[in-house]
Amino acid sequence: MPLVPGRYLPDQVPDSAKETCRNWFYKIASIRELIPRLYVEAALLPCYSFLEDSSAVPGRLSAMLQGIGNPLVSVYARAYLVRVATDSSDFLVPSFTDFLNSFDRISSLTLPIPFPAYCSLYLPALEWILDCISHRCSSQLPHSVYSQLLSRASSSSLLLSLALSSMTSDVVASRAAQFVDLIRDCLDGPPDRRTATPDTAVPRSALYRQLGVALVTSAPSQDDASTILSAVWKEVSRLSDTAAYLSVAEVWIEFVAKHFPPPRVNHFLGDVIKHVEKSGEQFATSLDLILSRVVENSSDVKLLLVQDKLLPFVDLFHKDSTKVQVCSRILSAFAGLPDAAPADPILINSLVFLAKTIHDGVPLLGSPDENRQLAALICAVVRNLDFASDFERELSFYVECRSSFPDLDVVLVALVHSVNRIASEISRRVSERRRHSRKSSAFVRACSAYSFITIPSVTYAPTRIALYLASAEVALHSHCLSQGEALLKAAITTLSELPRSLVHEGRPRSTESIFLEAASNLSGLLLCFPDNPDSGPLVLLRGLLNAIQSRQWDDQSLSASRLHLRVLALLCGYSQPRYLYSVPRVDANDTLYGSDPKFILELDNLATVLLNNILAALKSIPPSKEDSIRIKVDLLITILGHGDISNSEMANLAKDLWASLDKHMGVSTRKSLLQHLGKKPSAMGGSTVDWLQTNLNGTI
Numbered sequence: 001m002p003l004v005p006g007r008y009l010p011d012q013v014p015d016s017a018k019e020t021c022r023n024w025f026y027k028i029a030s031i032r033e034l035i036p037r038l039y040v041e042a043a044l045l046p047c048y049s050f051l052e053d054s055s056a057v058p059g060r061l062s063a064m065l066q067g068i069g070n071p072l073v074s075v076y077a078r079a080y081l082v083r084v085a086t087d088s089s090d091f092l093v094p095s096f097t098d099f100l101n102s103f104d105r106i107s108s109l110t111l112p113i114p115f116p117a118y119c120s121l122y123l124p125a126l127e128w129i130l131d132c133i134s135h136r137c138s139s140q141l142p143h144s145v146y147s148q149l150l151s152r153a154s155s156s157s158l159l160l161s162l163a164l165s166s167m168t169s170d171v172v173a174s175r176a177a178q179f180v181d182l183i184r185d186c187l188d189g190p191p192d193r194r195t196a197t198p199d200t201a202v203p204r205s206a207l208y209r210q211l212g213v214a215l216v217t218s219a220p221s222q223d224d225a226s227t228i229l230s231a232v233w234k235e236v237s238r239l240s241d242t243a244a245y246l247s248v249a250e251v252w253i254e255f256v257a258k259h260f261p262p263p264r265v266n267h268f269l270g271d272v273i274k275h276v277e278k279s280g281e282q283f284a285t286s287l288d289l290i291l292s293r294v295v296e297n298s299s300d301v302k303l304l305l306v307q308d309k310l311l312p313f314v315d316l317f318h319k320d321s322t323k324v325q326v327c328s329r330i331l332s333a334f335a336g337l338p339d340a341a342p343a344d345p346i347l348i349n350s351l352v353f354l355a356k357t358i359h360d361g362v363p364l365l366g367s368p369d370e371n372r373q374l375a376a377l378i379c380a381v382v383r384n385l386d387f388a389s390d391f392e393r394e395l396s397f398y399v400e401c402r403s404s405f406p407d408l409d410v411v412l413v414a415l416v417h418s419v420n421r422i423a424s425e426i427s428r429r430v431s432e433r434r435r436h437s438r439k440s441s442a443f444v445r446a447c448s449a450y451s452f453i454t455i456p457s458v459t460y461a462p463t464r465i466a467l468y469l470a471s472a473e474v475a476l477h478s479h480c481l482s483q484g485e486a487l488l489k490a491a492i493t494t495l496s497e498l499p500r501s502l503v504h505e506g507r508p509r510s511t512e513s514i515f516l517e518a519a520s521n522l523s524g525l526l527l528c529f530p531d532n533p534d535s536g537p538l539v540l541l542r543g544l545l546n547a548i549q550s551r552q553w554d555d556q557s558l559s560a561s562r563l564h565l566r567v568l569a570l571l572c573g574y575s576q577p578r579y580l581y582s583v584p585r586v587d588a589n590d591t592l593y594g595s596d597p598k599f600i601l602e603l604d605n606l607a608t609v610l611l612n613n614i615l616a617a618l619k620s621i622p623p624s625k626e627d628s629i630r631i632k633v634d635l636l637i638t639i640l641g642h643g644d645i646s647n648s649e650m651a652n653l654a655k656d657l658w659a660s661l662d663k664h665m666g667v668s669t670r671k672s673l674l675q676h677l678g679k680k681p682s683a684m685g686g687s688t689v690d691w692l693q694t695n696l697n698g699t700i
Contacts, residue, residue, distance in 0.1 A: 013050045021050040034067050042081050058085035062095040071105055079125035082132050089136040093145055096129055100152050119158045130166040157186040157202040164210035172214035180231050183207045205244035208236055212251035225259050237271055245275050246286040253290045257297035265294055266307035273312055281318040291326055295333045306346040311353055324361035327354040328377055335380035343387045351381055352404055359405045375410035391422050402454055409458050416451050416467050420474040423447035427478045448475040448483035462514045465494050469521055476583055485532055488540055496547035512559055519563050523570045528583050530592050537602055558627045561617045564610045565634050571607045572642035575600055632657050
């Protein structure tokens with residue numbers, strides 16, 4: 001016998017198959033109990049296609065379901081019929097109408113569980129039926145069903161909840177005013193009631209929450225939104241149950257934040273505070289959700305921060321770790337703004353309060369990564385304030401921040417850099433008119449004093465040294481010479497106290513490279529700094545040399561010699577009639593001493609001591625060691641660049657260095673030496689220059 005195709009007409013089915021199918025349905029019809037008979041027949045519903053057109057069978061079965069006395073059993077039987085009758089849609093609306101007609105029987109039931117809990121059992125089946133109606137029927141039919149549902153919902157909170165959950169957000173938004181009226185007419189029933197009428201099935205707070213969920217997704221017009229919000233919140237604010245109130249508030253706050261300005265949000269927050277101010281910690285999760293939705297959806301974070309109810313709302317959180325997370329969420333929203341915010345006093349007060357809360361809670365968190373992130377967040381907030389040209393108010397703000405965040409190094413570093421920035425900006429503006437006024441001079445001195453006072457609070461010594469040097473350079477460009485000198489002395493003192501190793505981020509770290517970098521930067525800065533007439537010549541330089549001398553260097557380390565070489569180059573720079581670089585309108589030592597013979601003699605004596613120290617260190621190191629070769633090359637370049645090799649001792653030293661390097665120098669090093677020799681005037685040791693050039697050319 002040929003196979004029956006997947007889709008077929010009853011005429012194509014063999015008579016033997018029809019007879020077998022008919023016998024089975026006769027046997028099913030003989031089942032006395034209604035519910036088993038209906039379920040079995042519904043399960044075999046596709047088999048009716050063997051006998052006849054099966055489109056009318058679901059309607060007949062749906063009508064038979066009216067015989068089930070228990071409405072809960074009836075609704076799930078209808079849901080199953082809807083599930084199996086996928087090829088038919090004509091019976092869906094009548095079946096749902098039959099359920100609505102029988103719904104009033106619920107009020108006569110005696111229940112073993114609370115009535116609201118019982119009614120909640122209906123929702124999955126009813127939502128499934130309505131979902132199938134909306135997908136299988138024409139677009140007009142669901143609207144007629146919704147109208148029918150709403151007409152019955154006026155007397156049943158369960159059906160009203162069903163309508164809110166099954167309708168699309170657009171439909172709910174278009175009928176929002178009608179829903180508000182329907183919800184207002186529903187009465188909350190006592191939760192422990194065993195028998196009740198349908199209008200007490202779902203609490204009114206739950207209905208308002210459902211309405212809010214829909215309106216958040218698809219809001220009505222602005223005029224309607226204001227009317228709806230006023231009507232809803234007039235009722236919600238009267239709720240005495242705090243948990244029920246917050247369940248509504250945590251949904252509607254998103255609607256308010258999206259569609260209303262921050263002052264309206266502020267009023268909303270004030271109402272929440274009034275309801276939970278005595279039990280905030282008990283509802284911390286709901287409060288956190290409310291605040292996060294306010295921050296995420298607010299149209300103007302800057303305006304939100306100046307509202308008078310925001311900080312009292314934050315104070316509702318009693319647990320420090322939770323409060324830190326809440327404050328960091330608010331500050332993250334502010335720090336993420338694309339444009340800096342005008343520094344309004346109220347805004348500053350709110351930001352400092354939130355940042356201070358984070359600062360005070362950081363030690364409680366314990367995670368270094370988390371602490372760094374929070375400190376970086378505070379820095380971003382500080383940078384995202386725009387004081388325009390009100391530098392005095394900006395400096396006052398940084399003073400307040402220093403007292404508020406004394407334990408966060410990252411914040412203190414950012415504050416020092418910010419103060420240096422405004423001092424540099426003042427100096428730039430002053431340079432356009434060539435001199436400081438009394439007011440601007442006092443202000444930049446105050447900036448230097450701020451840095452001098454703040455930097456010692458930074459715990460990591462290398463960072464302190466870098467800040468001292470940066471601030472000293474700013475002070476020099478601001479013509480604050482005494483303040484700059486004090487900053488350099490502090491840098492030298494910190495450098496001299498730097499231990500051989502430090503624990504940074506949980507790991508020990510050698511400080512030799514840090515010392516080398518800091519001392520090198522300091523030596524380059526000293527050329528621009530004039531000596532203090534009251535202290536004598538080269539006081540700062542001698543302090544640096546003492547710091548180098550007092551440090552305990554590693555065995556066979558030439559780091560001290562490397563620094564001595566750089567100081568030697570600095571001494572050569574000091575001896576020039578005019579320095580290679582200087583700060584405008586700051587008289588350096590070239591102007592103060594004017595190549596005075598006593599000053600030059602002082603330089604010569606220091607250079608001799610340094611040179612002897614370098615040579616002594618080189619003798620203690622094997623000549624083939626890489627560091628030794630590098631120091632000798634640098635020393636030879638320094639002699640060729642700055643020394644007078646017409647002097648026989650200097651010429652002999654240059655030749656000795658060459659002899660010790662001859663076997664170890666590469667081609668690139670030899671070419672570099674040739675370039676320095678080419679720049680050497682012939683009057684300064686011409687014979688030695690010729691001798692070196694001859695030897696170098698012969699080996700390239």
